Amino acid sequence: MFDRLTFRHGVHPPELKQLTAHLKIRRLPYPKEVVLPLSQHTGKPAKPIVRVSDRVERGDLIAEADGWVSSPIHASASGTITELGLSPHPDGTFKPALYIAVEPYSAQLPRPRLVPDWRGLDRDGLLHAVQHAGVVGLGGAAFPTHVKLKPPPDKPIEMILVNGCECEPYLTTDHRTMVEYPNRIHLGVRIMMKILGVSKVVIGVERNKPDAVEALERTRPADLDVTVLPLTVKYPQGAEKMLIEAVTGREVPSGKLPLDVGLVVQNAASVGTIAEVFETGLPLVERIVTVTGLGIRKPANLIVPVGTKLRDLLDACGGMTDDAREIVFGGPMMGAAQANLDTPLTKGTTGVIVLAERECKTQDSYPCIRCGHCLDACPVFLNPQQLGKLAAAGRYDEMAAAYHLNDCMLCGCCSYVCPSNIPLSQQFAAARVALRQRKPAA
Amino acid sequence: MSDARYLVTASPHLRSRDSTPTIMWSVVGSLMPVAAFAVYYFGPSALLVILASVVGAVGTEAAWGKKGAVRDGSAAITGILLGLCLPAGLPLWMAVLGGAFSIGFGKIVFGGLGQNIFNPALLGRAFLQAAFPVALTTWPAVENVPWWSLRGDNFALPLMGSRVDAVTTATPLGLMKFEQVTTPIRDLAFGTTAGSLGETGAVLILLCGGYLALNNYLNWRIPASIFLSVAAFTTVLHLIDGARYPTPQFMLLSGGLMLGAMYMATDMVTSPTTNRGSWIFGVGIGFLVVLIRLWGGLAEGVMYAILIMNALVPFINRATQPRVFGTTRAKAAA
Structure with missing residues (x-):
């Protein structure tokens, strides 16, 4: 049953x-610098309340929430604010972020505070x-x-x-x-x-x-x-x-x-x-992250200060193997590949996966053979085969109106099973972006 | 700033092991025992006919198909399947022509792999049957012939008359239809009857197709619904008039039904994408097979039954769209 x-x-x-x-959670040593994007959550980005050269202690509020559907950002390490500038963001773009030069030899103790x-x-x-x-x-x-x-x-x-x-x-x-x-x-x-x-x-x-x-x-x-x-x-x-x-x-x-x-x-x-x-009494300033994949020398489960840069994290895990090929934030099914080692880990980064060459299947694409495997895989019962056909033809409106594009969770099951290696969920994500951008004009 | 050493691809970053060529070549592999049995049973003629139709199909794909399309294995399947639904004594040039027609008019003109409406092998056979009705229904005798002997004038020149008088016979369906003679079930199951190369040996075909179904390389619902509907329709008829209508087991095991149900109707490209649609598709084929076999002018109806249902696939797909999660059926249709 x-x-x-x-x-x-x-x-x-x-x-x-x-x-x-089987690996016990360990604590990552503090890096020399942490980078805290103002947008680490769904909703409006936080508004910075500190200025360059301000000294902050671990746990201090450095950017406050902008409205109800937003979230404040706190310093994840004690140090000095060095910059409010653009930083590579896990979503592949550059976004405003606060840079903190972490104080060397600091005990990283938070300010004495009232624990509620x-x-x-x-x-x-x-x-x-x-x-x-x-x-x-x-x-x-x-x-x-x-x-x-x-x-x-x-x-x-x-x-x-x-x-x-x-x-x-x-x-x-x-x-x-x-x-x-x-x-x-x-x-x-x-x-x-x-x-x-x-x-x-x-x-x-x-x-x-x-x-x-x-x-x-x-x-x-x-x-x-x-x-x-x-x-x-x-x-x-x-x-x-x-x-x-x-x-x-x-x-x-x-x-x-x-x-x-x-x-x-x-x-x-x-x-x-x-x-x-x-x-x-501490706010969310650190999280547990799995660093794994065949491309990393020492896989680990680590407590990581939010804003730690990918580069520092990889170094702490023994570095990458020679055949490391792709770095993914999140899980391999829905996670986003990273091109920049200066990208910081954010509150939503569940894991860092370094895929080795042999794990990256860059196989050829074939035409759709209408096998229907994607229909059997889709957990919300969409018709990815038909959606894919419409996406290739650029018929985005029809995808949303007749084939429930907006019910797609982008889980990637359809792409996973597709024997012809058609990037279905990628096409659906692109179609949704295109529709969203088109809407204000209409 | 970004490091070109690292690959940036869209998720998912993992893929299942199945690929289109894997599926296609697995189908080719699973057809090998069927082809081997045909050679064992019909002699070297069988091998020649199958090879000739493969040459026609693969050659056409290589010459006029998309670049590299031969490697995906689908033309090879078409060639083998066409060969398996031809008689052993067929002149080889007809088999080559049939293979070329299958790929040329059955696939390439539609835009290549995945675009065609009709099963290419069956389209090729339908063409051959229309062009050479006699040659396509000349069944070599199965008894009292040495294994190595050709079962007809395989080497006849194009458009010339036949020079060899092979011993011919009738297929179980022909015997049933035109002479009211029923072939024993055992002969049908284990392939010791007259017929096309791959028509004989129902059990073997079932095993080979079953291997594909277990790997999810064919949708089991299609053969299952064909068998169920043929069995249901013929059972009713047999109960009404047992003398006039054959038993369901005879109908299931004779002719091209087994090969058609396991390998032709399940062609992914030309069958429905939805599971509900697959059931409708299979039931429709079964119904048409019984209709044509019992009341049509031909002894066998599998080919036309599948081709007719192929034409209906777009409508079946449209009518059987899945109910989206969190919606009701009525809403989904609106």
């Missing part, structure tokens, strides 16, 4: 997690603390957490789903967090329950992480209605809509959010970060 706990369609890429699944006591705070107080700690979703999209934790009053929330699937190959960030800090996850759950006024929580973990299931079970607080639910291993189970289907059997209606079906989904590492805010 439990084998049925999954969603329909999807793919089974190689898991590739054995490189780092979650027991004594009410919902608004807790939410305020989360918001001002700059907590965002650590699963990749970096959606501001406080927004998710304050659903509109007309949408009752009945259950919290903690997303411990980590369905992307290679990544072990959430895995190690659940294994090493299960108590922190349970504390985060407790705080979320209090904020949302919800009494039921399900933690969904894929079956390839039995040690995480065991750790969460062992530490499960007896007074809470928390279920640790092992799920069948399949990609993209960690997508909100897929996880909801796997656990509850419900389909989130097209164009709607999880809260429309009474659910809030939060990634496991983010839940841990919520707890950290109340354990240490």
Whole structure:
């Protein structure tokens, strides 16, 4: 019966997690410089409140949120602001960022501060603390957490789903967090329950992480209605809509959010970060990152200051092998390839994967043979074959109007299975950008 | 600033192992036992006919197809499949011509791989049947001939009359239709009957196609629905008048049904992309096969049944669009 706990369609890429699944989380030494882009989250970029040559301590606010759907940025290391300028951004563009020259030999101690006591705070107080700690979703999209934790009053929330699937190959960030800090996850759950006024929580973990299931079970607080639910291993189970289907059997209606079906989904590492805010009083200034792939000499799970440059991170992991070919931020299915070693890691960077030459399949493309494998793979039941045909012809409006382009999650399943190696999800992303740019003119 | 040493490609950065050439050459490989059985059973003539149609198909692709298209293996499949639905005694020039027609008019004129509407091998066979109706229905006898003997005038010159009088016979479907003689099921299952090269040996074809289905290189729903619909229609008819209509097992195992269902109808390019559409497609083929075989002027109807359903594939696809996640069926259609 439990084998049925999954969603329909999807793919089974190689898991590739054995490189780092057993490695304890270590702390990365502080780099000489950190670069903090003002836009590390979904929503408006933060507004800087410091000036060049200002001295900042680790944890100081350096850029404040611009409105509700935004998030503040804090100094991830003590040092001096050297520049407010453009920096390469993980999304492939250059974006405004604050540069901090990290003080050498610093103990990196934060300013003495009041650690908020979650027991004594009410919902608004807790939410305020989360918001001002700059907590965002650590699963990749970096959606501001406080927004998710304050659903509109007309949408009752009945259950919290903690997303411990980590369905992307290679990544072990959430895995190690659940294994090493299960108590922190349970504390985060407790705080979320209090904020949302919800009494039921399900933690969904894929079956390839039995040690995480065991750790969460062992530490499960007896007074809470928390279920640790092992799920069948399949990609993209960690997508909100897929996880909801796997656990509850419900389909989130097209164009709607999880809260429309009474659910809030939060990634496991983010839940841990919520707890950290109340354990240490520190805002989100560091995160756990998996550095892995056949192109890196010493794969590791590391606690990394936000804003650490890719170059420094790779050096700390023994450097790249001679046949390293492609560097990806995030998982290999949805992550973005990086061309610039000066790109900083941001709050949403789940992992850094260095792919070796032999892993990069730069194979030839063939014409579509209408095999229909993409239709069997698409977790939201689109027709990627037809969408691909329309994309190649530039018929973007038809893609959106007749073939539900906007329901596509860009999970990459269609591209993954396509025997003709047609870059389907890439075409869909491009079509969406083109449509968005066209809209204001219309 | 950026380092040209690093590759920057769009996600996903992993790909499944299947590629179009892998699929195509796997189909070619899975057809080898079928071809080998044809040679074992029909002698060197079988090998000659299959090779001739492969030469016609691959040669045409190489000469007029897109550059490098031969390597994807699809022309080789067309050649082998065409060869397998020809009689052993066919003059080789006809087989070459058929192969050339299959690729030239069945594929290249549509724009090459993935663009054609009709199964190229069947289109080639339909052409040959229209052009040379007698040669295409001259079935060499299967008994009392030495293995090495040619089963017809394979080396006849183009447009010249036949010089060899081969011993010929009728196929099980012909016997059933025109002489009311039923061939034993055992002979049908294990291939000891007259017919086209790949028409005989139903069990072998089922095994080879099954290998492809297990690898997801063919959509099992298509053969399954063809078999189910042929079985259903003939069972009803057989129950109504057992003397006039053959048994379902005879209909399933005779003629080109097995080869057609496993290898021709499942051609990815010319079959529906949706799974619901595949069921409709298969049921339609099964229905048409029974219709043509029992009431049409021809003994065999698999070829036309598949070609007719090929023509309907765009409509089937349109009518069976998947229901998008989080929508209801009615909304999706609107």
